[in-house]
Amino acid sequence: MRYRHLPTLTLALGVVLLVDVLRVFLPAVITIFGQAASTPAELLGAFALGWFVLALAAPALVRWVGARPVTLAAAVLLVAARLAVVGQPGGRLQLWLATAGLLAGLLWLAGVAATTDRPVPGLALGLALGALVHTALDTYQPPLGGAWASWLAAVGVAGLFLAGQARPAPPAGPGGARSWLLAGPALLLAGMVALSPAVARTATSYQFGLLRPHLGDDVGVATVPLLGPAPVAVAVGGFLLAALASPSRAATRWLAPTALVAGAVLFALERGELLLPAILLTAAGLGGCLASAGAADPLPATGGAAEPARAAGRRGYAVVAGMLLFAVAAVLYYAAYDLGHPNAGVPVAVAVLVAAVALTARPASGRAAPALPPVRTAACAALLTLLAAVVSDELLVASNRDGPPExxxxxxxxxxxxxxxxxxxxxxxxxxxxxxxxxxxxxxxxxxxxxxxxxxxxxxxxxxxxxxxxxxxxxxxxxxxxxxxxxxxxxxxxxxxxxxxxxxxxxxxxxxxxxxxxxxxxxxxxxxxxxxxxxxxxxxxxxxxxxxxxxxxxxxxxxxxxxxxxxxxxxxxxxxxxxxxxxxxxxxxxxxxxxxxxxxxxxxxxxxxxxxxxxxxxxxxxxxxxxxxxxxxxxxxx
CATH class of the missing domain: 3.60.10.10 (Endonuclease/exonuclease/phosphatase)
Structure with missing residues (x-):
């Protein structure tokens, strides 16, 4: 049975909106709630994690009220918060708007998980589309009135998302919990290294800078790069190609987990010259691991008429648990720069978890490949990302043509x-x-x-x-x-x-x-x-x-x-x-x-x-x- 396009695209757009809200929520916790480092780091972590812990109640709410009304209401709140936080760029109101958007997004995920047993295509497209948009915006969307094109794009994405969410979801099978569990870890690895245009620009500025430091003394120094975010094109293409293709049943199924862990290790070494291979390995490996998890056999239906409800509950708890893993790992990693504990193992541990889930997944026999053509999709996404990089990049060259100064x-x-x-x-x-x-x-x-x-x-x-x-x-x-x-x-x-x-x-x-x-x-x-x-x-x-x-x-x-x-x-x-x-x-x-x-x-x-x-x-x-x-x-x- 071919996977339907509309749920995939709707899920992808929702992921883009949720990631946008997270990009406001996380720094707001530090700069607004944290009050310029005057708030103890432990309290900051408790505040950030508390909302993800609260979301553990979302699957129970979905089961009590029903997936459709909960998902629709949460989708509307997510869209409202996404548009509002950019119109309110700063202050406590921004913090609470972003927090409301985060809770709405987590509730929406739990509702979608209850009715979707094959989330990988939507999750993968959402992460890739988010990277493309973030690249086109040069990692920064101006506040309300600052850039009409970006606002039109945001409103368009929100409208398409709500239109797709209003359509009834197709019946879900009994599986999917494994894939939903990886949503949070995938978001972390994608945003931290694999699909980040800012990290891509920094990687190229270490290896392909236009200003040449003194030979022999430039270890660890980065300069202005040419087409800085261009590696995102390769990373997005490789990620989508791996995520949307049918996973191999041969020994090569180890390639994606190995690449993912290797990329995370290179990133954890914190050396600028290793960032570029870290991005490319992590992107391809993450996509391959998602594909393996998504192609796993569903759990056998043994509970009779009650089994669909139990399966929906498993998927709901899996996705909120995965997002809690995202929050815990992010807090542990970045709190190290205030508290001083070792943090290099955090991205590696998350990569090992994703790899383990992928390796323990049993490939489903006879399941068709996703209806979305992976090669064409990957190529188009890579091309668009590269064009966005070219358009947004500026060549900065110092000049003394105005004469020597006094x-x-x-x-x-x-x-x-x-x-x-x-x-x-x-x-x-x-x-x-x-x-x-x-x-x-x-x-x-x-x-x-x-x-x-x-x-x-x-x-x-x-x-x-x-x-x-x-x-x-x-x-x-x-x-x-x-x-x-x-x-x-x-x-x-x-x-x-x-x-x-x-x-x-x-x-x-x-x-x-x-x-x-x-x-x-x-x-x-x-x-x-x-x-x-x-x-x-x-x-x-x-x-x-x-x-x-x-x-x-x-x-x-x-x-x-x-x-x-x-x-x-x-x-x-x-x-x-x-x-x-x-x-x-x-x-x-x-x-x-x-x-x-x-x-x-x-x-x-x-x-x-x-x-x-x-x-x-x-x-x-x-x-x-x-x-x-x-x-x-x-x-x-x-």
Whole structure:
């Protein structure tokens, strides 16, 4: 019996809407409920997990009220929340709208599971379509009125979803629980690595960057890529081809689980040069594992007339349990950067679970392949994704065609992954905060964390400033520090800093700005992570030593969130090394927290030969820090 197209497409569109809501809910928990890290991490985790635990009651509600009325009501609420959260980009209302959308989505999944025993085609198409849309939007959908095309697309998807959901569902067989269990783990692996356009761009920026760092010193450094999200085309194509094809009954059925686990291991190693193979292996392996689970023999019907209700209940509990696994794994993985526990094994454990489910599935004899042609679907999706990547990508090339400058405006900004004090993700506001700067040192740069919505904050900001960049990882390959410049950059180097008890990693990134022949400026960007209740003295000493060695006598700027004040011991390590506080004439210059600045912890330090003037810390709430900016007079050419 051929699988019907309408339930598949309706499920796919619902998955797209649910993923969109999750991309708002997860960062809202951190930035709005979390109140800029003032809320204990344990309480954040309990708040996030509590809603998924509450959803365990959804299958009982479906059985009591009936699948159709519950599914229709939940679908309407999911659509309403999806449209509302973008129209309300920030604040507590956004948090509660996203929470309502999450609960509606989980209830909708439980209702759909009760009437669908073959969800894999719909789940796979939904994850792939979500990746395509996220790529076309350049990982960011502007708020209401910001981009009419994206809003028309969102309304169109919502309308088609509701129209399909209004149609009666075809009768379901007794199986499907195995496939529904994998919905949550598949969503996690797809959003974290396999089908993330932000991670794809970051992967290509490590291996195919346009700005070439100094040979031998570029390990771990990423630069502006050409067609950054292009690997998504290959990943989506491979994922769909594997997920919608009939699984092999031969020994090759081990290939997909092996590829999935191998990709997760490469991702867990947290090395930028391994991201690209991690994406491709995880995508193909995940698709193959879903296909194997979806083709498993249904459970035998032994309960007579009551068996369909029991099967529906099993599928409902399976899908909400799978989504609870998604939440637990996400919290465990990302909480490690606050609590300090090991987290590399989390994506590997999820991949092993998916692989085990796929390997224990017994291929169904005589079941027809899905009616959706997998090769054609995969090829079309890959082509559309590649076109979206080409359209959304911009080639950023630094130029000094306006002539050599006598002064350079330097800014330092801790962007907190792009989220403001009200929880609003607003790259336009970030760009306005450092407008006019020639060189910008960024801290807390996120390049694809699922927890933060899967945005490439660095690329979004670089496009708005029309400035190329160099990126260096700190916590992992997707989170760290960067330098942007209106002038050519080269000789990029990065040095990991001692952890000294802080769970989030730290590094020092050195780049050289080429203004004209004989005039070069060494810039070191860093974000010090102090031990709990202590000063980052050890890290400050390491940065000062690295910076002076890197500059090798050239004019030097050290900039970033140093988490120390001008009269503190860690700050003294820089002045003891001979650096000068470029912001001193404007002190006091508090920068944190942005909505009520009291601490002077963001700094620009220079070598004595660089005269500084016009130091400011412009007010704004695009991050939880204020940027600092200062104009430096360059020395004359020799």
């Amino acid at each position: 002064t350079v405006r330097v800014a330092a900004y801790n962007v907190r992954m792009g989220f403001g004090t009200d929880g609003r993700f607003d790259p336009d506001a970030l760009a306005r905060a450092v407008a006019g700067a020639d060189v910008v040192a960024l801290g807390e740069v996120d390049r694809g964390w699922l927890l933060n919505g899967g945005h490439d904050t660095l690329d979004l900001l670089a496009e708005r400033l029309e400035m190329p960049y160099v990126f260096a990882p700190a916590a992992d390959a997707l989170w760290g520090d960067a330098v942007l410049s209106r002038w050519p950059l080269d000789e990029a180097r990065t040095r990991p800093l001692p952890a000294v008890g802080a769970p989030t990693g730290a590094q020092a990134l050195g780049v050289t700005v080429n203004f004209r022949e004989g005039v070069r400026l060494a810039v070191v960007a860093t974000h010090l992570q102090p031990p709990p209740g202590e000063e980052p003295v050890v890290q400050a000493r390491a940065v000062a030593d690295f910076a002076l060695r890197y500059a090798a006598g050239r004019p030097l700027v050290v900039a970033g969130d140093l988490n120390t004040e001008p009269d503190a011991p860690a700050f003294a390590e820089f002045t003891r090394a001979g650096l000068v506080d470029a912001l001193a004439p404007a002190r006091p210059l508090p920068t944190s927290p942005a909505d009520d600045p009291r601490q002077q912890i963001d700094h620009v330090l220079v070598t004595p030969g660089l005269a500084a003037r016009d130091a400011v810390a412009p007010r704004g709430t695009a991050s939880d820090h204020l940027p600092v900016a200062v104009t430096l007079t360059l020395p004359p050419a020799p």
